[in-house]
Amino acid sequence: MSVTPSRAQRGAKGPRRSGFKIIVFAVIAAVLGVGAVPLAAQAADDTSISGEVVMAYADVGEFLVAARVSIFDASGDGQTPVATVVTAQDGTYLFAGMAPGAYRVRVSPEPEFLTQWYPEKDSFAAAGNVVVDAGGQVTNISFHVGESGVTHRSIYGHVYDGMMVYDHEDGPAVSALAGATVEVFDAAGDGTTPFAVVKTDAYGQYYVNNLGTRTIRVKASAPGRVSLWNSNRLSFDTVSDTDRWSGDFHLYDSANGIAGVVYGAPARVELFDAASATSPPVATTNTVNAAFEFRDIAPGRYTMHIVNGTNPTDDEWYTGKRTRETANVLVIEATTHYREMEFMINRPIAGPKPTISGTVSACTTLTAESPSWFPAPVTLSYQWIVGGAAVTGATERTFAVPADSVGKTVAVRVTGSKSGFDSLSQTSNATAPVIACMLGSSKPVITGPAHIGSTVTADAGAWSPYPLTLAYRWLRNGTVVPGATEETYVLAAEDAGNSVTVEVTGSRPGYADVLRTSDPFAVDRRLDATPTPTIAGIARYGSTLTASPGVWGPIPVTVAYQWLRNGTAIPGATSAGYVIAAGDIGARISVRVKGSKSGYTPETRLSVQTSAVGPRLFTTAPTPRITGTVRVAATLAATVGAWAPAPTTLTYQWYRNGTAISGATGAVLKLGAADVGKRMTVRVTAARTGFATTARMSTQTTPVAQGRLTATPTPTITGTTRVGRVLTVHAGTWKPAPVGLSYTWRRNGVAIAGATGTATTTYTLVKADVGATITCTVVSTKTGYVSVTKTTAKTAVVRP
Incomplete structure (x- = not known):
């Protein structure tokens, strides 16, 4: 009926053994009215609740790490915990410092484990109260949890040898009984046939799971031991039914007995018949390793006497009594065992570390608090300590702090004294x-x-005495505003609809700082709709721009306007519309809208700037035309057309194949040789104050043609046509000058070798010319002009 563990965050625990110091603390704590605590809880000096969370499996020693444990106010609804912790590596947990009161404890393990309320309940309403007094330490509020989806009616616990053992290093402990048999019976049966049987492990632990909702009776047995049923009963018929029972069995080899330990020194333990005040002891034993035991005691009433084996004058009667007549009575019945009884001899005084109450100020009186010394009554004496040095005469429970103690710490040492006991001094923590x-x-x-x-x-108000220093700190809804440490504070957007307060701290040497806080100061709310305004219209001189503020809310919100030129307010421009002035040309225009409403913080929003404001445009800007013959030496003229309004100035620039012609900035252009084959254009630029300077470009002309010579006369030859005589050609006047001419002399129409060139205007007749006629061809050369060829008339036939 066991479930195999499946989580990694678990660990195995062996049987717990209490060390000597722990047991001493437990004895003292019991006398003081405080339960014994585990090591984790002993570290706390204040109110606490502690325990452990263990997995509910047959191997009961497995614990849960990082399980969430929460405490709730028992008077609440179980919804909001007072505090939550997680279990440590050994499965333990500790709550410390809570207020005294009644609490309910819940464990919430990993998702596959069941949530459980203490003690083993399923809900807050069914849970039991854990009551913690001031300074009280409630321990062993522990849980055994199982996996979700499994029926978790279960029992668990340990089976121990009834006799205690003692070790000088580890102190007293009980021995686990490994292999003991634990049987579970249906309470409706006859106690002869168990429906579940398990064996204890090496630590004496047992666990039985999945019991359903039946009522049961449980029996533990081991070889050589008297078997016991739950609640330490000897038979099935004497056991009370239970639906969920967990606990430990202490099996003895006798039916009745008394066992325990005596701390401090070897001791003799004597058992007396309580019916007689003078009879000798019915049984005597000496402690062995501090432990003692009486077995097979006949039913009856007994008292017990403990005597220091090294100092017979140091003795005690059960429990803590000084005489036989005042001793408590031990009643022994069938199957009665008094186990784990604890006594102390040579015992010291025990007392808590004192605390100091009161305001630690040179103007006040402090009080030493040191209750619950053991064994009562204990005489207490006091010594106050300032700055680490004892103050002469300061030996009362109260202490008036002297003025020269400012800046020093205060502590108190309390010494407990009692006749027959060693005194004990405890010193408080320093203030x-x-x-x-x-x-x-x-x-x-x-x-x-x-x-x-x-x-x-x-406004800090009146402070005294002066001089003093005042420091300021501003808070928003109780939270410090970073950096706000001046006397004044600029309300930020985060303050809207909230409250601000200011803390003023006064300081003066030799005085304690004093902090005072103002009443809350309510800050106006913020408008919940503050759209960015927009501008409609063309950003051009003379145009009208119109601001659209958008819808501000909550309605109604009053809006106001301010127009800006390059971010600077324009005087008087406070309407929704604005006519662009000449001074705005080149600037960018925006509008700022301010929304106002009673009870709300005014807000402003700024529009996006327009593009740079431009000047007006000409309403008519025609394309110029070029007139004239497109030929070298001809003149072209630019016809600009009718601009509106009329420009103040018109400027021209002529272009040759799209390249500006240097100096060609008039309305006309005379074509030159450089223009041959090129296409001509002209750009006309109009300007007028307040208007955008505008340029228009004509269409291109046809390619410029070569020029034509205006005078090309027919050349003539003079001279006698006889061998040896010189002939001269006369070219005449060619225009426009200058015109380059070249000459070629011909014999019967055929060019004469060597008789050609620009300087050959003469020719000497030779024998070869006899019988032939002579002519001369003249060819013109001028850049940008068509070349012209002219030939003279024939001469007479040349004679020898």
Whole structure:
């Protein structure tokens, strides 16, 4: 009926053995009215609840790490925990420092484990209360949890040897009985046939799971031991039914017995018949390793006497009594065992570390708090300590702090004394440094408008004595505003609809700092709709721009306008519309809208800037035309057309194949040789004050043609046509000058070798010319002009 563990965060635990110091603490704590605590809880000096969370499996020693354990106010609804912790590596947990009161405890393990309320309940309503007194330490509030989806009616616990053993290093402990048999019977049966049987493990632990909702009776047995049923009963018929029972069995080899330990020294333990005040002991035994045991005691009433084996005058009667007549009675019945009884001889005084109450100020009196010394009554004496040095005469429970103690710590040493006991001194923790007397102060007041962006001022009021220093700290809804440490504070957007307060701290050497806080100062709310305005219209001189503020809310919100030129307010421009002035040309225009509403912080929003404002445009800007013959030496003229309004100035630029012609900036252009084959254009630029300078480009002309010579006369030859005589050619006047001419002399129409060139205007007749006629061809050369060829008339036939 066991379930195999499946999680990694588990560990195995062996049987717990209490060390000597732990047991001593337990004895003292029992006398003081405080339960014994585990090691984790002993570290706490204040109110605490502690325990462990163990997995509910047959191997009961497995614990859960990082399980969430929460405590709830028992008077609440179980919804909101007072505190939550997680279990440590050994499955333990500890709550410390909670207020005294009644609590309910819940464990919430990993998702596959069942949530459980203490003690083993399924809900807050069914859970039991854990009551913690001031300074009390409630321990062993432990849980055994199982996996979800499994029926978790279960029992678990240990089976121990009834006789205690003692070890000088580890102290007293019981021995686990490994292999003991634990049987579970249906309470409706006859106790002869168990429906579940398990064996204890090496630690004496057992666990039986999945019991359903039946009522049961449980029996533990081991070889050589008297078998026991739950509640330490000897038979099935004497056991009370239970639906969920967990606990430990202590099996003895006798039916009745008394066992325990005596601390401090070897001791003799004597058992007396309580019916007689003078009879000798019915049984005597000596402690062995501090442990003792009486077995097979006949039913009856007994008292017990413990005597120090090394100092017979140091003795005690059960429990803590000084005489036989006042001793408590032990009643032995069938199957009665008094186990784990604990006594102390040579015992010291025990007392807590003292605490100090009161304000640690040179103007006050402190009180030493040191209750619950053991064994009562204990005489207490006091010594107050300032700055680590004992104060002469300061030996009362109260202490008036002297003025020269400012800046020093205070502690108190309490010494407990009792006849026959060793005295014990306990010293408190040191206080914080002593502060001086308090300053006179006033509650500060916040003044100023409650709008976001406004400056408010802290009026500190009257403080005394002067001189003193005042420091300021502003808070929003109780939270410190970073960096807000001046007397004034500018209300930020985060303050809207909230409250601000100011803390004023007064300081003066030799005095304690005093902090005073103002009443809350309500800050106006913020408008919930603050759209960015937009501008409609063309950004051009003379045009009208119109601001659209958008819908501000909550309605109604009053809006105001301010137009800006390059971010600077334009005087008088406070309407929704704005006519662009000449001074705006080149600037960018925007509009700022301010929304206002009672009880709300005014807000402003700025539109996006327009593009740079441009000048007006000409309404008519025609394309110029070029007139004239497109030929070298001809003149072209630019016809600009009718501009509107009329330009103040017109300028021209002529272009040759798209390249500006240097100096060609008139309305006309005379074509030159460089223009041959090129296409001509002209750009006309109009200008007028307040208007955009505008240029228009003509269409291209046809390619410029070569020029034509205006005068090309026919050349003539003079001279005698006889061998040896010189002939001369006369070219005449060619225009426009200058015109380059070249000459070629011909014999009967055929060019004469060597008689050609630009300088050959003469020719000497030779024998070869006899019988032939002579002519001369003249060819013109001029850049940009068509070349012209002219030939003279024939001469007479040349004679020898």
